[in-house]
Amino acid sequence: MRSLVWGTLALAMLAGCGIxxxxxxxxxxxxxxxxxxxxxxxxxxxxxxxxxxxxxxxSLLRDYARxxxxxxxxxLANVFLMRRADLLQGRGDFSAAIEQWMNVAEGAVHxxxxxxxxxxxxxxxxxxxxxxxxxxxxxxELVRVYPESDWSGSAIEAAKWLSFNETEMMKVLxxxxx
Numbered sequence: 001m002r003s004l005v006w007g008t009l010a011l012a013m014l015a016g017c018g019i020x021x022x023x024x025x026x027x028x029x030x031x032x033x034x035x036x037x038x039x040x041x042x043x044x045x046x047x048x049x050x051x052x053x054x055x056x057x058x059s060l061l062r063d064y065a066r067x068x069x070x071x072x073x074x075x076l077a078n079v080f081l082m083r084r085a086d087l088l089q090g091r092g093d094f095s096a097a098i099e100q101w102m103n104v105a106e107g108a109v110h111x112x113x114x115x116x117x118x119x120x121x122x123x124x125x126x127x128x129x130x131x132x133x134x135x136x137x138x139x140x141e142l143v144r145v146y147p148e149s150d151w152s153g154s155a156i157e158a159a160k161w162l163s164f165n166e167t168e169m170m171k172v173l174x175x176x177x178x
Contacts, residue, residue: 115149118142
């Protein structure tokens with residue numbers, strides 16, 4: 001009986017080590033691919049990646065999602081989701097990027113990452129989707145939930161300029177010329 005207990009304990013310890021090593025292997029893969037992507041982005045012509053770059057991006061998108069799904073609550077999970085959203089935005093998949101930022105906002109409550117994610121939702125709605133109302137809602141939510149955040153001031157400024165009408169804008173420009 002004693003050997004069965006020790007054997008079970010040893011298997012449990014090995015299984016635990018396997019989980020940690022797979023986590024470490026996934027982190028290593030992510031960091032390696034991020035290092036590979038940097039020069040490819042710097043050398044991309046007209047903002048488009050070659051097949052190698054697209055392969056690295058696809059690998060990162062997959063690995064970021066695997067890490068976040070497998071390691072809820074881990075400090076890197078939300079960081080990787082933010083990076084995943086950046087890649088999706090870069091590909092022009094704005095809806096998927098917004099979804100990732102929403103996951104961060106819901107999963108990183110009371111963190112600066114949540115505030116940044118909400119701001120970025122507002123910004124992408126404003127700039128890429130031309131959804132002024134959606135942007136104002138996101139900025140308003142950010143100010144309401146995270147009033148002390150560094151992102152809150154930026155949201156207030158962005159909302160102010162979004163809600164200006166043409167006449168008000170001309171007054172500000174004229175005043176600036178004086």
